[in-house]
Structure formats: C-alpha cells, structure tokens
Amino acid sequence: MKKLLLSLVFISCFSPCFSQQTQKPPLHGKNWMAITGKPLAAEAGAMIFQKGGNAVDAACAMLAATCTMWDVLSWGGETQALLYNPKTKKVIAINALGVAPTGATPEFFKSKGFNFPPEYGPLAAVTPGTPGGLCYMLANYGTMTLEQVLAPAMQLAAGYPIEAQTANSFEKEKERIKQWPYSKKVFFPHLGEKREAPEAGEIFVQKELLQTLTKMVEAERAARKKGHSRKEAIMAANDRFYKGDIAREFARGSQEQGGLITTQDLANWKPVEEEPMKTSYKGIDVYKLQQWTQGPMLLQALNILENFDLKSMGYNSIQYIHTLYQAMSLAFADRDFYYGDPSFTPEEPMKGLLSKDYAKQRAALIRFDKNNPAIGPGDPYPFEGKKNPYVELLKNRGYEMDTSGRNFAPAHDVRNSLGLNDYQHSLWLGTTSVEAADKEGWVVSITPSGGWNPACIAGNTGVGMSQRMQSFVLDSTLNPFNVVHPGKRPRVTLTPSLAMKDGKPFLAFAVQGGDTQDQNLLQFFLNIVEFGMTVQQATEAANINTNQLWLSLGGEKTSDRTPRPGSILLNSKTPEPVREALKKMGYTLSFTDRSSGPINAIYFDWKHGSFWGGSSNHGEDYGIGW
Numbered sequence: 001m002k003k004l005l006l007s008l009v010f011i012s013c014f015s016p017c018f019s020q021q022t023q024k025p026p027l028h029g030k031n032w033m034a035i036t037g038k039p040l041a042a043e044a045g046a047m048i049f050q051k052g053g054n055a056v057d058a059a060c061a062m063l064a065a066t067c068t069m070w071d072v073l074s075w076g077g078e079t080q081a082l083l084y085n086p087k088t089k090k091v092i093a094i095n096a097l098g099v100a101p102t103g104a105t106p107e108f109f110k111s112k113g114f115n116f117p118p119e120y121g122p123l124a125a126v127t128p129g130t131p132g133g134l135c136y137m138l139a140n141y142g143t144m145t146l147e148q149v150l151a152p153a154m155q156l157a158a159g160y161p162i163e164a165q166t167a168n169s170f171e172k173e174k175e176r177i178k179q180w181p182y183s184k185k186v187f188f189p190h191l192g193e194k195r196e197a198p199e200a201g202e203i204f205v206q207k208e209l210l211q212t213l214t215k216m217v218e219a220e221r222a223a224r225k226k227g228h229s230r231k232e233a234i235m236a237a238n239d240r241f242y243k244g245d246i247a248r249e250f251a252r253g254s255q256e257q258g259g260l261i262t263t264q265d266l267a268n269w270k271p272v273e274e275e276p277m278k279t280s281y282k283g284i285d286v287y288k289l290q291q292w293t294q295g296p297m298l299l300q301a302l303n304i305l306e307n308f309d310l311k312s313m314g315y316n317s318i319q320y321i322h323t324l325y326q327a328m329s330l331a332f333a334d335r336d337f338y339y340g341d342p343s344f345t346p347e348e349p350m351k352g353l354l355s356k357d358y359a360k361q362r363a364a365l366i367r368f369d370k371n372n373p374a375i376g377p378g379d380p381y382p383f384e385g386k387k388n389p390y391v392e393l394l395k396n397r398g399y400e401m402d403t404s405g406r407n408f409a410p411a412h413d414v415r416n417s418l419g420l421n422d423y424q425h426s427l428w429l430g431t432t433s434v435e436a437a438d439k440e441g442w443v444v445s446i447t448p449s450g451g452w453n454p455a456c457i458a459g460n461t462g463v464g465m466s467q468r469m470q471s472f473v474l475d476s477t478l479n480p481f482n483v484v485h486p487g488k489r490p491r492v493t494l495t496p497s498l499a500m501k502d503g504k505p506f507l508a509f510a511v512q513g514g515d516t517q518d519q520n521l522l523q524f525f526l527n528i529v530e531f532g533m534t535v536q537q538a539t540e541a542a543n544i545n546t547n548q549l550w551l552s553l554g555g556e557k558t559s560d561r562t563p564r565p566g567s568i569l570l571n572s573k574t575p576e577p578v579r580e581a582l583k584k585m586g587y588t589l590s591f592t593d594r595s596s597g598p599i600n601a602i603y604f605d606w607k608h609g610s611f612w613g614g615s616s617n618h619g620e621d622y623g624i625g626w
Contacts, residue, residue, distance in 0.1 A: 026536035027613030029625025031439050034058050035600045035615050037072075037432030037512070039622040040160065041065035044152035045436060046624040048144065055442035056083065056142040057149055060134050062434045063448055064153035067130060068209065070166050070453055071432040071620075072512065074464030075209065076125070076250075077450020079133030080289055080494045082276060083141060084505050086441025091287045091498055092141075093276040096133025097489045098126035098450075098466055099269060101260040104486055106474040115558050117469035117484060120176065122259030122456050125465035126490065127269045128241075128250070130448055131216070135238035136271045139231040141442070145224075146234045147217045154217075157210040157462070164200035165620060166453070171197035173454040180257055182208075182457040183464070209462025212246055219244070242266045246461060253459020261458075261465075268487070276498075279303055279354060284529065285500040291339040291348045291481075294552070295495040298518040300331040302525075303359030311530045316542060316574075318581045319368070325546050325568060325587075326366040328519055329375045332549035337377040337394075340481025341489040346389070348481050352380025361406050371586040373565030374402065374409035375548065390480060397477040416564045431494065433510035433600045435623075437611055443602070445496035445508040447517070468492060471552050478550070478558070493552045497521055507535075509601035511616075514553050516545050520597030528603070535603040535614035542571035543596045564588075571595040594618055 027033065032055065034045030044065040045058040053061075059081075067075045079096040109117050118124045138149055170177065170187045174196055178184045186206060188196040198204050216237040223236035240246055247266040254261040276287040279299040286302060288295030304327040313320040338348055352358055358380050365372070376399050381388040391401075399408035431449030436442075455464030471492050472484035482491045493514050499507040507528065511520045520543050527538035547567035555561040568582065572591045579589060598618035602611055615623040 020537070022536045022540050023617040024536060024540070024615060026534055027611075027615065027623045027625040029611045029613065030609060031626045032058065033435070033437045033602050033611040033613045033623065033625045034062060035435040035602065035613050035621070035623030036062045037066055037598070037600070037621050038069050038163075039620065040156065041069060041071065042622040042624050046626070047152055048149060049438070049626065051144075051148070053144050053149070054142060054440060055436040055438040055444050056137055057144045058438075059434050059436040059444035059446060060138045060142060060149045061152055062436065063130065063134055063446060064150055065156055066432050066434065066448065067451075068153040068156045068206070069160070070455070070464075072452045073431050073449050074451025074455050075130055075212070076128040076458060076463040076465045077448060077452070078126070078129040078466060078468060078492070078494065079446060079448045080293060080492070080496055081133065081137060081444060081446040082287055082289065082496045082498045083137070084441070084443035084498060085141065089503070091276050091500070093274040093289050094133060094137060094271060095274050095289065095292065095489075096129040096136065096271040097292065097492060098129040098468065099265070099487050099489050100126055100469060100472065100484050101265040102262050102486050103260045104469065104484055106484055109474055109484070114474070115556060116474060116561070117472055119470050119554055119556070120454060120456070120467060121180070122254050122257045122465060124467040124469045125254065125259055125261060125456070126468045127261060127265050128463065128466060129269070129271065130450070131241045132238055132269065133271045135234050139234040145230060146220045146237050150213055150217060154210060154213050157206045157213060159203040159205040161201045162198050162204035163620065167198045167200050167202070167204075169453045171195060176454045180456040182253060182459055183455060186457055186462060206462050208460050212461050212463060215246055216240055242269065250458040250461050250463060253457070253461065254465060256459065257456060259458075259465065277350070277354065281306055282529065283501065284506060286525070287498045287500070288495060290342055291350055292341045292489045292491055293495050294335050294339065294491070294493050294515070294518055295497075296339070296350065296354060297331045297335040298495070298497070298522050299354055300334060300359065301327050301518070301522050303354065303356055304330060304363045305526075307360055307363040310526060315527070315531045316544075316578075318578050321544055321578070321582065322368070322371070322585060323366065324523070324544060325548070326372065326375075327363070328522070328546045329372075329548040330362045330365065330378070332546070333375050333377050334380070336550040337479050338380070338481060339491045340479065341491070344485065344488050346480060349380045349384060349386070352383035355380070355383040358383040365404060365407055369585065371566045373548075373586070374407075376408040376410060378407055393477055393480060416559065416562045431512045433496070433512060435508050435510060435600050435602050437505070437508060437602050437604070441505070443498065443505050443508050445498050445510050447494040447496045447510045447512070449494050470554070475558075491552070493517055495521070497525075499525065504606060505604045507601060507603055509599060511597045511599040513597050515549055515551060516597055519543070519545050520599055524596075524599050524601065535601050535612045539596060539599040539601060539614040540617045541596055542573065545569035545595065569595060
C-alpha cells in the first residue's frame, strides 16, 4: 500500500501550470455581469442592466430568452434558483419545479407497461414551473415590470435568426416531433420539403408563444390600470397563465394529446421559497437547493473530501482522480436512495446525510488501491439519533450490510444494459444555466430546464411541456422517497450553486448536463479553492465523470438505469501513465475532448471591487460584463 501511494504522489507531478491561456477570455466588470447559454439571451440580460434593472431583473430576462430560444428547455419547464439578497444578507432558495398531475400514480404507469414514467410526450409532463418561478422572483426581488423584462423574449418570439444547433436538433428529431400536431406546426415551417426544420440563420417565428406572452403582459397592464402595485400586477399575469385562458388551453392541449394535466393541477401549483442546504468547506459556505434536487450530493462529497489533502495529491493526478471518483460514488449512492420531495412523507434523513461525522465514516470506506464496485447507500440515521427504517427494503432490493457495518453493498453484480453511447446520452441530458450579479450585491444562480427538444407543445400556447416525470420511480425499493404521486415533485438533477466567504458572495456557479451537473460543479469549485485557477480556467479545466450511479433520466428498463461500476470518463489528453494506472485499479476508461461540462460562473473579487465571469468553452454559452 505505501509503495502504491508513493507512486501515485510521484505521478501527480504532471499537474499543469495554471497561468496557461484559456480558449475564451475571462469576463471582467465592476457594475454587473450576465452569463447564460446563448449569446442573444446574454444580450437580453445586458439590455435589462443597461435600463437600470438589478441582477434579478436581468436573470429573469435571460431565463425568458433562453426558454424562447429552446436552449434545451421551454416555457413549460422548471426553474431552480438561488438568490443572494444584499439587504438581508441571506441566500434564498426558489423551488419552481412542477408537480405530478392528477392521475399520475405508479399503478397508472405500470398499467401502460412502463418501468418508469415515459421520457417523451404528454405523459412525461409535470406542471409548468418556469412562468410562475419567473413571476415570483421578479415580483418579490426585482425592480422592473414583467412587460419590461419580457420585452427581449417577445422580440425573439416575433422572429429571430435561429442558430444551427437548435435548428438541426428539430430536423434530427422530426419523426418523433411530428407525432404531436402543435409541435409540428411550430417547428417545421417547410413541411413536405427535404429539410422541414428552419435553416441556420432563418428567421424563426413563434406566433402562439408570442400570443401567450402578450396575454401575460396584458394582464399586468390591466392590473396596473386598476391601481395595483408592481408586485400585484406581475402576479395577475401569473394568474392568467395558471388560472385563466392560458391555463385552459394548456390543459386542453395536454389532454387532447393524451396527457394528464388538468386546470385544477395548474391552479393549485405555486413556487415555494425555501431555506437552502449548506455545508462549510475550509471556511467557505456552499449553498444548494434541498433534496428534491441532487444538490446536497455536492455538499456530501465536499464533506467526504475534506478528510483528504487534495492539494498535495495534485490536480488530476491518479490519486486525486481516484479519490474524487470514490467520494462522488459514495455521495451518489446516498442520493439514489434517500433523496426526494420533502413536502411528502417519509422524511428524508438529511441531517444525518450532511453530518461531518457521517462523512468521515463514508470517507473511511475508500480504498486507495482500487475502485470499490460494491458501494451502496450508507446508514445516516444513527447520525440523527434514529434507527434506519429501510433495512428490510434495502435487503429486498438486493443489498446487504458489508463487513464494515457502514455500507449497504449489492449482494450480486447487476450490469447496466445500455450501450455506452446511449448511457452517456442519458447521463448528459442538457439544459442551460443563468448567472447574474450587480454592484448593489444581488446575485442570482439558476439552472432551469424542461420542455426540451423533442418537445410536445400544449395546444395553441406555443409552450413545450416538461419531461421531468421520468425522474420519478415507480418502485419503492429503488427509492422510497421518490415514488410518483399526484402533487409531488420528482427528484431532479437541476442544481445551481452559491458560495459565501467571510459573509460575502464568493462564487455563483451552475452547469447543464443531467447527472454530471454536481460532478462538474464539485470539480470547478475545487479547481478554484484547492488549485488556484481563475474562474475561466476552472470552467475549461479537464474534469472526470463517474458513471457509478443510477441514471435520473432516460432508460426504459430498470437495468438501463443501473450504475456502471468503475466506468469513468476522462479528458482525451489524460497522460498514458495515468490511464494505465487507473486500468490496473479496476477502472473502465472512456474519453472526450471536453470533459469540463458547460459551466458558467461569477467570481467576486473583493480585493479589487470587481467581478470575474467564466463562460464555458463547450458550445454557445456566453457572458457580458460592464
């Protein structure tokens, strides 16, 4: 063992010099910063800042624009946000995830032959959350009217030059999309021709969506004319979407195509403001959303990794990669069994899961000579003074307590049935991110999603329905906290982040990419805190991904979603000695040229009184600062 550790430390010396150039320049600003997944959407945020809006106003404008541009999401999706309020000096969590509609039960889906709720179509939809989340944030923490904030998105809906990535995705998915009449009408202006989707640069018009947004603005105007306050007028627009003629058409269009969403489901839904989860890593407080997301997984991983001297291992050394992989796999095993909607029983054991003592127990399970394929959920209940009520359920699932008495290991080897390409597709299913900050101290980090292409549009609303139902399970032996039920939120992958240091904002960061989100965000954070990278260097730096987790998206059979023990994604430039050593430790390697994930982030430079922006080099992510 000592000989192996010495060799690992020796090979760690290949760590790069972090004065190296990045593919994209860092952003600098002293007044504001706006970053998101599309250049035009970032410009929407800049327009709002230039008109005197704060970071919440700008973030809402970017959110609206990205939904309108189908940046792997639509208006019928969901919004997850963390805000820093400089007036109260508190981090606020906004839960604008939709819920399972009336009739969405395990029995219903099983009767149709599903092992999980479907991946596509009207039965994949939870209620839309983004319109309500945007209205809530703007009304309570913004300064502008809804009409001002929606103006860029409405201009885009009236027609914008569509980019190749989105246009080509419509064409690629056209056979599926054409099953849904309202989607076919919107996405294919050239029906019957060889290419039915728009061409790159063609002006893409969305008349129905423009009508929907116009109706919301009209409701706001009418309320203002009656003497209502800015906040009340915005919520009048919200009510027209969820309780008025928009809601009626949305529900009708959903049901016509076989969906379950009713007008009552829409009227009953509302966003929730919550206390965020947090942990402290070397004096830095890291905030995530609650356990209806995978966010606490990052906090658990930080608690585990705090027990090791990561800096001395060296960035992406063999020892560092191995330790990261093991820590993430341990945290994911807990995520996969214990996370769910806290509004429903049973109560998730989050106090135990986020305990530093529990993290020490989990860290002690890490072997430094090879990967452990038998990692399963731990037992956090003793760390909150309780007895685990799910021991028999875990046994029924095929887990047994290992010899350590601290880990439920699989009793037999279960192999994932998906080919690697299909597995990676499900692992990486994307969305976008929105980051904004201003000189007054407001900070916003959002990971919105849902209603991505191929999207089923609900009637004549122009609004694509969410596909988030697929993140539920139908079998309590997989996760007793995440079984589908009407009115319940699925446990999602969407996970914005905020970090505070010395009582002031330190980092706002988010990423797209399904189950890889908190993997990439964890390494981004460590790249800055442990290895001294700038925010742009950290967004581009080579990361790893563990595949030793249950997929949250895709996969029609249970065996499609099971973990792939030892499967690891590495950057293509990983040195040969590192590759060979990892193989000897039981890893199965795959490679990609860009393994950092499309991360967007803002670093707060209090020494100089300025912002540093980092915007991913993966695709269309873009930022503007001033």
